Amino acid sequence: AQKVTQAQTEISVVEKEDVTLDCVYETRDTTYYLFWYKQPPSGELVFLIRRNSFDEQNEISGRYSWNFQKSTSSFNFTITASQVVDSAVYFCALSDFSRDDKIIFGKGTRLHILP
Amino acid sequence: GAVVSQHPSRVICKSGTSVKIECRSLDFQATTMFWYRQFPKQSLMLMATSNEGSKATYEQGVEKDKFLINHASLTLSTLTVTSAHPEDSSFYICSALGEYNEQFFGPGTRLTVL
Numbered sequence: 704a705q706k707v708t709q710a711q712t713e714i715s716v717v718e719k720e721d722v723t724l725d726c727v728y729e730t731r732d733t734t735y736y737l738f739w740y741k742q743p744p745s746g747e748l749v750f751l752i753r754r755n756s757f758d759e760q761n762e763i764s765g766r767y768s769w770n771f772q773k774s775t776s777s778f779n780f781t782i783t784a785s786q787v788v789d790s791a792v793y794f795c796a797l798s799d800f801s802r803d804d805k806i807i808f809g810k811g812t813r814l815h816i817l818p
Numbered sequence: 819g820a821v822v823s824q825h826p827s828r829v830i831c832k833s834g835t836s837v838k839i840e841c842r843s844l845d846f847q848a849t850t851m852f853w854y855r856q857f858p859k860q861s862l863m864l865m866a867t868s869n870e871g872s873k874a875t876y877e878q879g880v881e882k883d884k885f886l887i888n889h890a891s892l893t894l895s896t897l898t899v900t901s902a903h904p905e906d907s908s909f910y911i912c913s914a915l916g917e918y919n920e921q922f923f924g925p926g927t928r929l930t931v932l
Contacts, residue, residue: 736919740923745925746909746925746926746928747923747925747926748862748911748923748926750922750923753920794861794862798921803867804850804915804919804921805852805864805867806852806864806913806921807864808861808862808863809861810860810861811861813859
C-alpha cells in the first residue's frame with residue numbers, strides 16, 4: 704500500500720534558523736514521483752518540487768533543499784535561514800504509476816517561523 | 819505555467835441546497851482532473867478522478883450520488899454537492915493533469931453549509 708508519513712505535526716523555529724521537515728514514504732512501485740507542496744493560510748497549494756524515483760540527486764533551490772534517500776524511503780525538505788513568510792503547512796506527497804497519477808498526501812507539517 | 823481556476827472561491831449555502839463548483843484549466847487541455855477535499859487542519863483527501871467524456875471514478879467511501887462530477891469538456895470539470903449538510907463544509911480543491919503527468923492545482927473553494 705502507498706503511504707506518506709510526516710511525523711512532525713507542528714514545528715516552531717525562530718527566524719533565520721534552519722529547519723528540516725521529514726517525510727517517509729511507502730510504495731511497492733519502483734517508479735514513482737515524490738512531491739512537496741506549501742499551503743499558506745490562503746489555502747492555495749504552492750508546488751515546490753517533483754522528484755522521480757530514478758533521480759536521487761539532491762536538489763537545491765535558493766534557501767530550499769531536498770534530500771532524497773531511497774535506501775530509507777525518505778524525502779526530507781530543509782529550509783535554510785528561515786523567514787516569517789515560510790510559515791505555512793507543508794505537504795509531502797507520493798504518486799506512483801500504478802495508481803493512475805493519483806497523489807497521496809501526507810498529513811502535513813505546520814511550520815511557524817517566529818520573528 | 820499551467821493555470822487552473824476554480825469558481826466560486828467561497829460559497830455559503832443553506833442546508834439542503836445544492837452547490838456547484840467549477841474547475842477550469844485555462845491554458846491547457848486536461849483529459850483528467852481530480853477533486854480533493856480538505857477538512858480544517860487536515861490533509862487533502864482524493865475524492866474522485868474526473869475523466870472527460872466518461873464517468874468519474876470515486877474513491878472508497880465517497881458517495882457518487884452526493885458528489886456529482888461532470889467533465890463535459892477538456893477544460894472544465896464541475897463538482898456538485900447535492901443536498902449539502904453542515905458536515906460537507908470543507909475546502910474543495912481540484913487539479914488538472916498536464917501533458918507530462920504533472921498535476922496543477924486550483925486555488926480551492928471554501929464551502930460553508932449553514
